[in-house]
Amino acid sequence: MxxxxxxxxxxxxxxxxxxxxxxxxxxxxxxxxxxxxxxxxxxxxxxxxxxxxxxxxxxxxxxxxxxxxxxxxxxxxxxxxxxxxxxxxxxxxxxxxMAMIFQDPMTFLNPVLKVETQLIEPMLNHTDMTKEQAREKALDLLRKVGIPSPEKRITQYPFEFSGGMRQRIVIAIALANNPKLIxxxxxxxxxxxxxQAQVLELIDDLKRxxxxxxxxxxxxxxxxxxxxxxxxxxxxxxxxxxxxxxxxxxxxxxxxxxxxxxxxxxxxxxxxxxxxxxxxxxxxLLNPPKGCPFVDRCEKAMRVCKDYEPEVTDISKGHQCACWLLDRRAVKQ
Amino acid sequence: MSEEKPILSVRNLKTYFDVTKGIFTKKQIVKAVDDVSFDVMENETFGLVGESGCGKTTLGRTIVKIYEPESGSIEFEGKDIAKLHGKELISFRKDMQMIFQDPYASLNPRMTVGEIIKEPMIIHNIYNTDEEREQRVVELLKIVGLKPDHIRRYPAEFSGGQRQRVGIARALAVNPKFIVCDEPISALDVSIQAQVVNLLKDIQKEMGLSYLFIAHDLSMVKHISDRIGVMYLGHLVECGPSNDVYHRPLHPYTIALLSAIPIPDPDVAKNKQRIVLGGEVPSPINPPEGCPFCTRCTRATERCHKERPKPIQVGTRTVACHLYEK
Known part of the structure; x- marks a missing residue:
């Protein structure tokens, strides 16, 4: 499933x-x-x-x-x-x-709340952890996402962090309740x-x-x-x-x-x-084309593409594509 | 492509900003550009890369005389631009144009495209009659790939890529010799970026322009530039022909920066060993005393913390690093 x-x-x-x-x-x-x-x-x-x-x-x-x-x-x-x-x-x-990580960490984080408050909030809301337990876990999470001296940093406000560090905090918040989907x-x-390389490396490690x-x-x-x-x-x-x-x-x-x-x-x-x-x-997208959305920019567009939506075709297991060129009636180009 | 005559030479340029707050505090100065020297040849594209806050935009703006330099010289066609006055200054402004990053902010929303492109012609008094100007606008619109009937439309009616084309047409309106392109493609989608880059290249070939191309996207910069300068914390740490800089980077920062680019190829990207730099760029208010990069460099020695490396010539390029001194 x-x-x-x-x-x-x-x-x-x-x-x-x-x-x-x-x-x-x-x-x-x-x-x-x-x-x-x-x-x-x-x-x-x-x-x-x-x-x-x-x-x-x-x-x-x-x-x-x-x-x-x-x-x-x-x-x-x-x-x-x-x-x-x-x-x-x-x-x-x-x-x-299910957790989400957004593009701009500064608009995601609340500027007037300490990082600690924002980190333990999802745990307090969704689990029956006590505040102390949640704080312990929050420190663990900060360590995991590579924030140095978490005991000190956890009491700070988002503006005291740089862009990369903020994104690490957002990732830590997302991980708080071990989500199945991020x-x-x-x-x-x-x-x-x-x-970016640092954060990608972090996401890659966490994924594993x-x-x-x-x-x-x-x-x-x-x-x-x-x-x-x-x-x-x-x-x-x-x-x-x-x-x-x-x-x-x-x-x-x-x-x-x-x-x-x-x-x-x-x-x-x-x-x-x-x-x-x-x-x-x-x-x-107010008035999307009737057929294939790409028809106006496509070099290989055929007459059928303008009026009929292409069906999803299986190419191999898990590889699917919606294009009329893959129809068996299409002339090979 | 490049000839041996520099159209622009920048020597020991420094641009500082005073950021002191209040009268009872110590004087604080941001050294946005600190001792930068390079040349741009005729018909050449010089790419300037670096992360945000490294001073690349400040450098570009100092060159077009939006900011006044603290010290150092900028020579354009053999003349020091700091000493330009009156007519000479006006003709410098005509020869040196700029394309901005944000095509939404850099076009006046209340002017039609025609008015926007015409404005520099009126300021510099290039054509005598409005018909001539109008004709030229139509020509320019064709060059940048827009339609003549776009002339009466407003910027709001265009997409990001089309607006950037309007910005390019405006820069071309006065037949400049040099264009500073400040992140002209960063705000655009991938498929549109390539359109604009190709357009800039075509125009360069046709009109014999020189570009200073500022960007943080290294792969695009490599694609468009003949030579590249890498900036870090206000300093030019490495400078040379783009292929050399890309394939045999010398400065440890360039090496790390190149290794950080995500490669659009799963086999390469998933197996590539990256040099992931620890830490972040230090504040330009209190930059490290020695080499600007010493706080993040894996090969830093004691000397790097104390003494600032001077740019030295290594083969085809200059690099500012103690590792390459003999």
Whole structure:
């Protein structure tokens, strides 16, 4: 039984100019202890997909349809009659068996509370630990995430820490109740390269130790190559391709995935080949294209792509791609 | 690509900021740029990399004369820019343009794209009539890959990549010789970054421009630059041809910085032994006395803590590290 099953998830946002279809019928599964990277450009719906799962959508966001199973329990918002019930239910899960790491640690941490208060809060809320026990555990966690002299640091406020240190504290808070699933939304994007390397190394170590599953949302293919076992590529609110790290990097099937890999420069390559950008820009999700979301930028687009949505095709075990080129009727290009 | 004549030479440049608070405190000074020297040749792209707070943006802004240097000299086409006045200063401002990081903040939201691109032409009095200017705007829009009918639109109607193109068109409007690009692609998506980088390269080839390309994304900098300078805590620690710096880094900081880049290749990334630097960049208010990097360097000796290394020539490049002194 997979840890997380998402089936046909659809999320829309009500705006003055209409409904933005941020997530359009997304399905995927995540096994225990697995690290899944969700890669996409801004506006591809990768963050909103995760917020839909964890129940943190903005006020105007609605999960239109879809089923979400987490750890054997149905956590889809649709099964609750009232929003309040759903929020209370999710509050029990968040910070407990499901935790989140955000991009900007300073907006996640409360600036007027000591680090200690913020670290023990999830333990006091979700377990019957006493304050002393929670404090002990908090010190352990700080040690684990590599904060020197934790006894002193725990009594300090977030502003007394640097960016990298703050992100370590956010990670420590996420780990407080040994979550089964950690969702990390661009956890290293706001950090410098050398600090990013430290934090990635830390997440990698923790992943090995704790057997928590991780969903890593990022736009950096270098980060997923380092950390993730499987990768999902999102475009225009859809997962266009999903597979193991090797499938995606060495055997990409979707033209968008291929394009993405061509337009990043790998510093290991020496030849001065010029980057091949993907022309155009992502679709407007207020009025998404009827067929494939990538059709306007795709070099290999066929007539069918414009009007009909491509079906998800299995390429090998666990490697799936939604593209008409894989249809057996498509002319080989 | 590069010829042997420098268009810009920076010598022993220092830019300091006074950050003293109150009158009963000790004077505090941030040494944002501390004793930096380098040359940029004609038709060359000089990449400047470093982490946040290393002074790369301050250096760029000092070169375009937004900040006044504390000491040192900046020569542009053989003239010291500190001594420029009147007409010469105006013509320097015309030759030296800048592209900014944030395409949302650097375009006036109340002006149309046409007005934005036209403004520098009006200031520098390049064309006589409005028709000529308008014609040139249309030309520029075509060069940067936008449509002529975008001229009457406002920045809010464009995406990040398109706005950055408008910023580039504005910089090109006065036919500059040198453009300081301050993180022009950091705010853009991956697939758009490549578009902008290729555009900058094409324009350079066509118009014979020189760039100072400031960024923290090392892989992109390597891709676009002929030579690279690596900055740390206000100092230029290593400087040389980009391939040499990338494949045979000398300075321990450059080595660590390169090893920290996530490689977009799972086999390489998962097996790569990284040099993960401990600690963080020290405060530029009280920088270490000796080598700026000595607090994090794995190979630091006692000498490094006491004596600041001078830049020395090693093969094709300069490096400021005691390890390479004979």
């Amino acid at each position: 997979a840890l997380l099953v998402v089936n046909d998830l659809r999320t829309e946002f009500k705006t003055d100019s209409g409904r933005v279809q941020a997530v359009r019928n997304v399905s995927f599964q995540l096994e225990q202890g697995e690290a899944l990277g969700v890669v996409g450009e801004s506006g591809s719906g990768k963050s909103q997909m995760m917020y839909s799962i964890i129940g943190l959508l903005a006020e105007n966001g609605i999960v239109e349809s879809g089923k979400i199973l987490f750890d054997g329990k149905d956590i889809s918002p649709s099964q609750f009659a009232k929003k309040k019930e759903y929020d209370e239910f999710m509050r029990e899960i968040r910070g407990n068996s 969702i990390a939304d661009e956890p290293t994007t706001a950090l410098d390269v050398t600090i 130790e704790s057997n928590s599953a991780i969903i890593m949302i990022t736009h950096d293919l270098g980060v997923v190559a380092k950390l993730c076992d499987r990768i999902a590529i999102m475009y225009g609110g859809k997962i266009v391709e999903i597979g193991t790290d090797k499938d995606i990097f060495y055997n990409p099937k979707h033209p968008y995935t291929e394009g993405l890999l061509r337009c990043i420069s790998n510093p290991e390559d020496d030849d001065e080949k010029s980057l091949t950008p993907i022309a155009g820009s992502p679709p407007d």
